[in-house]
Amino acid sequence: MILDLERFQAQAGPRWRALESLLAALESRPDRRLNPAEAEQLQELYAQAATDLNRVTHGALAYELRQYLERLVARAYAELYYAPPMRSEIWQPRRWLRILTAFPETFRRQSRYFVLAVLITLSGCALGGLAVRYDPASVDVLLPADYLRNPDQRVHEEEQGQGRHLASAQTEAAFSAQLIRHNIQVALLAAALGVTFGIGTALLLFENGVLLGAVAVHYTQRGFGLFMTAWLLPHGVFEIPSILIAGQAGFYLARLLLHRREDRNVRQSMREWLVLVAGLAMMLVWAGIMEAFFSQHHAPVLPYGFKVAVAAAELVLLTIYLLLIGRREIGGEARSGVPSENR
Amino acid sequence: MTDTQSTRASTVAELTIVTPEGVFFRLPLAGPASRLYAMLFDIAIVLGTVNGIGLIVYWIFAKTPGFGVMVIALAEFAIGFAYGALLEGFWNGQTIGKRLLHLRVIDQAGLPLRIEQAWVRNLMRVFDALPFAYLVGGISVLSSPLMQRFGDRVAGTLVVRQTPLAVPGEEFWTRQKYNSFMEYPTIAVHLRRAATPELASLIQDALRRRNELEPYARREIYRELAAYLQSEISSFPDELVERLSDEQYLMNASGILFGDQRRSRVQG
Numbered sequence: 001m002i003l004d005l006e007r008f009q010a011q012a013g014p015r016w017r018a019l020e021s022l023l024a025a026l027e028s029r030p031d032r033r034l035n036p037a038e039a040e041q042l043q044e045l046y047a048q049a050a051t052d053l054n055r056v057t058h059g060a061l062a063y064e065l066r067q068y069l070e071r072l073v074a075r076a077y078a079e080l081y082y083a084p085p086m087r088s089e090i091w092q093p094r095r096w097l098r099i100l101t102a103f104p105e106t107f108r109r110q111s112r113y114f115v116l117a118v119l120i121t122l123s124g125c126a127l128g129g130l131a132v133r134y135d136p137a138s139v140d141v142l143l144p145a146d147y148l149r150n151p152d153q154r155v156h157e158e159e160q161g162q163g164r165h166l167a168s169a170q171t172e173a174a175f176s177a178q179l180i181r182h183n184i185q186v187a188l189l190a191a192a193l194g195v196t197f198g199i200g201t202a203l204l205l206f207e208n209g210v211l212l213g214a215v216a217v218h219y220t221q222r223g224f225g226l227f228m229t230a231w232l233l234p235h236g237v238f239e240i241p242s243i244l245i246a247g248q249a250g251f252y253l254a255r256l257l258l259h260r261r262e263d264r265n266v267r268q269s270m271r272e273w274l275v276l277v278a279g280l281a282m283m284l285v286w287a288g289i290m291e292a293f294f295s296q297h298h299a300p301v302l303p304y305g306f307k308v309a310v311a312a313a314e315l316v317l318l319t320i321y322l323l324l325i326g327r328r329e330i331g332g333e334a335r336s337g338v339p340s341e342n343r
Numbered sequence: 344m345t346d347t348q349s350t351r352a353s354t355v356a357e358l359t360i361v362t363p364e365g366v367f368f369r370l371p372l373a374g375p376a377s378r379l380y381a382m383l384f385d386i387a388i389v390l391g392t393v394n395g396i397g398l399i400v401y402w403i404f405a406k407t408p409g410f411g412v413m414v415i416a417l418a419e420f421a422i423g424f425a426y427g428a429l430l431e432g433f434w435n436g437q438t439i440g441k442r443l444l445h446l447r448v449i450d451q452a453g454l455p456l457r458i459e460q461a462w463v464r465n466l467m468r469v470f471d472a473l474p475f476a477y478l479v480g481g482i483s484v485l486s487s488p489l490m491q492r493f494g495d496r497v498a499g500t501l502v503v504r505q506t507p508l509a510v511p512g513e514e515f516w517t518r519q520k521y522n523s524f525m526e527y528p529t530i531a532v533h534l535r536r537a538a539t540p541e542l543a544s545l546i547q548d549a550l551r552r553r554n555e556l557e558p559y560a561r562r563e564i565y566r567e568l569a570a571y572l573q574s575e576i577s578s579f580p581d582e583l584v585e586r587l588s589d590e591q592y593l594m595n596a597s598g599i600l601f602g603d604q605r606r607s608r609v610q611g
Contacts, residue, residue, distance in 0.1 A: 005601055013510060027435060032455070050366040057367075063544045068508045070368040074453060077362055082454045170409020177416035184420070185469060192470035195493050253497065270459050270498065277466060 009065065012052050016072060019045040023075045032079065046076040101326035103279030106272050107245065108323070110252050117247030120202050124209020129217040131210075142214040151222045158231070159298050169293070176292030183239060183284045187246035191277050194253025201250030208243060230304035233311035235291035241318065242283040249276040283318075290314075356490055358501060360453040370453065372490045373446045373502040375481055382477075384440030389426050393419045424465055432461035445506045451489070451499045460498040467494030523587070524595040527579055531599045534577035542576075543600045546593055553590075565589035572596055 022042060026032055034042065053069040107114065131138040186204075193200030219228040256269050294302075294310070356372040397415045404411030430438045436448035436456050448464070450456045471480030471492045480492035489501050524531050549564055556564065569589040573579065577596070584592065 009510065016510060047364070050362065050364055053368065054366055063540065063547075064508075065510075068510055070370075071505070071508050073362075073366060073368045074360070074370055077360070077368070078449070078454050081362075081452075170407060173407075173409040174412040174416070177413040181416060181420045188466060188469045192467050192493075195467070195470060195497060257497065270463050274459055274462055274466075 005065065008052075008055070012048075015045055015048055016052075016069075019049055019072060019076060023072075023079060026079050027075075032082070034079075042076065042080060046073070046080055049073050049076060099275065099278055099282075102275045103282075104322045104324075105326045106275045107248070107279065110248060110272065110276070113251040113255070114244060114248040116251050117201075117205055117244045120205045120247070121209035121212070121244060124206040124211075125213030125216075126209075128210035128213030128215075130213075132214045132217045132221070139214065139218055142210060143218065151219045151224050151228075155224050155227050158227075158296075172292040172296070176288045179291050180285050180288030183242070183288060184281050187243055187280050187284060188277065190243060190246035191249035191253065191273070191280075194250035195257065196254075197258065198251050198254030201247050201254065205243070205247045212240070226304050226308075227298070229311075230302075230307035231295060231298070234295045234307055234314070235287045237311050237315040237318065238283045238287035238290065241322075242280040242287065245276055245280045245283070249273055249280070252276070356488065358451075358453070358489060358503070370449075371504045373504045374490065375484045377444050377446060377504070378484070378502055379477075381438070381440035381444045381446050384443055385426065385438050388439055389422055392426075393422055396422075424468075427468075428458075428462045428465040431456065431465070432458035436461075441502075445504060446502050447505050448495075448500050448502050451501055456498075456500050460500050464494035464498040464500050467492075467497055470494070522595050522598045523583060524579060524599050527583075530577050530579055534572075534596060534599055537576045538596075538600055543597075546572075546597050547601070550590075550593055550597055562589070565593055569593055 019042075022038065022045065026034065026038070026042075049069060049072050053066070053073050056066045056069055128142055131142060190201050190204045193204060216228065219225065252269075253273055256273070294307070298304075356374075357369040358372060359367055359369050361367045393415070396418055400411050400414050400418070401408070404414065427438055431441075431448050434442075437446070441447060448456050448461070450460065468480075471477055471483065471494050473479045477492075480494070483492045483496070484490050487496070489495075491501055495501055524534075546568060549568060553561065566589045569592040572592070573584060587595070
């Protein structure tokens with residue numbers, strides 16, 4: 001190395017310190033925006049620091065100085081090549097409300113993964129249902145919880161015990177929170193299991209399907225079909241689709257990981273995954289509330305016909321929401337979405 | 344002697360980034376242990392916050408405890424996910440725990456991470472935390488060259504160490520008025536050519552830690568280093584070496600390696 005470190009450091013020190021203080025100022029700004037003079041200064045100081053780093057790198061004797069310069073160049077590089085999100089994008093409430101239209105749009109855009117999730121769940125249902133239909137002994141294996149195996153007792157308990165439920169909206173509130181947490185956690189797991197190339201997601205959906213099919217056939221065989229429909233569907237019409245959407249998000253993630261494209265696309269695709277997860281979380285909040293406050297009340301307080309009608313109405317609204325909302329805005333969004341990508 | 348240096352370098356995982364200008368720099372990656380400590384800090388902070396909110400909520404909902412439980416349970420759940428995502432997203436990749444331990448989450452390309460990335464890597468915790476105590480995430484970190492847990496792999500992020508560094512100060516031994524090695528420019532040049540960067544920084548480290556070493560250890564280390572230099576790298580004349588202590592020998596060598604070269608060149 002032909003470098004007088006001492007002199008080099010004395011000469012370059014002031015500009016390194018200038019870069020350091022500029023970076024400190026920038027990093028403390030939440031929006032990390034530069035004015036033109038600062039941008040010019042940053043560009044210049046960055047170029048100089050990079051040159052200095054190059055000289056030291058080839059010298060290789062000044063280990064600490066190199067570390068210091070690497071850190072400095074890394075920080076400057078991050079500021080120079082990063083396009084910060086528009087401040088307005090983050091803090092406008094309208095941006096947050098956009099999730100309400102973005103969710104059904106994304107749902108439709110990625111509907112093939114939803115179909116896959118439905119098919120896997122249906123095959124699980126078929127297996128569970130057929131197993132219980134033709135081999136009643138399989139109930140003990142397929143339905144883990146005791147209460148699911150004895151519909152007569154369960155229905156009796158449910159119909160008798162409703163006074164207890166009615167007595168406290170308090171317990172119902174606490175119960176709904178538990179349900180919401182648990183369901184979101186399971187759904188999130190299904191969406192995250194996409195990293196196992198979708199295998200985990202598929203298994204989870206299939207198992208869920210087996211359980212659903214087995215319970216449905218088991219209760220219907222014992223003549224509790226109407227009770228079960230009224231018991232499960234008011235929340236189920238949201239809960240079951242949301243777990244399917246979780247599966248959709250999982251398969252979408254798997255597909256994304258198998259075909260990593262260029263960076264910007266990956267970022268856009270991650271947004272789609274997030275939108276699906278946020279949407280299904282909203283659905284599960286509603287499902288949790290319905291399950292705790294509505295589903296647990298039975299005839300004669302709430303006639304079964306009424307409960308089934310409510311469930312049907314919910315299903316219609318959900319279908320309309322997922323299939324129709326946001327359709328007209330697609331063109332406008334495509335136009336407004338472009339400039340936000342560039343600085 | 345060079346072994347210690349090279350193992351130290353190889354156990355520290357790094358990310359090398361080549362900028363469009365053709366400059367490359369390396370970022371030291373955070374190991375699982377420091378990340379675990381940061382996470383424990385964060386968990387403590389979240390639990391503290393949730394319990395604080397819980398007290399207030401209980402007080403507000405004193406007559407309807409069921410709704411209080413509902414609010415707390417949901418708030419706890421939401422804060423658990425949002426804490427990491429929002430802080431990392433808006434505070435340049437740092438939670439409070441990460442800031443305390445000088446860690447930062449960044450994009451794989453060396454850029455600040457984006458808000459979506461912060462959300463994705465924090466939501467993916469449900470998978471990394473499986474089956475208990477972040478076993479999946481831990482194995483993922485240990486088996487990944489970039490020390491990424493699954494959340495990081497999906498979001499395209501990684502965690503780097505950022506201990507604050509200052510411009511290295513001047514070393515006292517480069518300021519010596521007179522360096523007797525300069526009188527033998529040929530040997531001095533040979534020393535500069537033959538000394539590897541590892542050896543040079545070893546000498547520098549040994550001198551810098553002068554006051555941290557026990558007197559006996561210091562004497563032994565200096566003796567071995569000086570003997571190695573004298574026998575393997577640069578054989579200065581015996582009559583000169585005999586007059587120098589081992590420490591002075593190393594200071595002179597270091598002066599040759601790191602100091603101002605012009606005098607020796609002028610003299611040579």
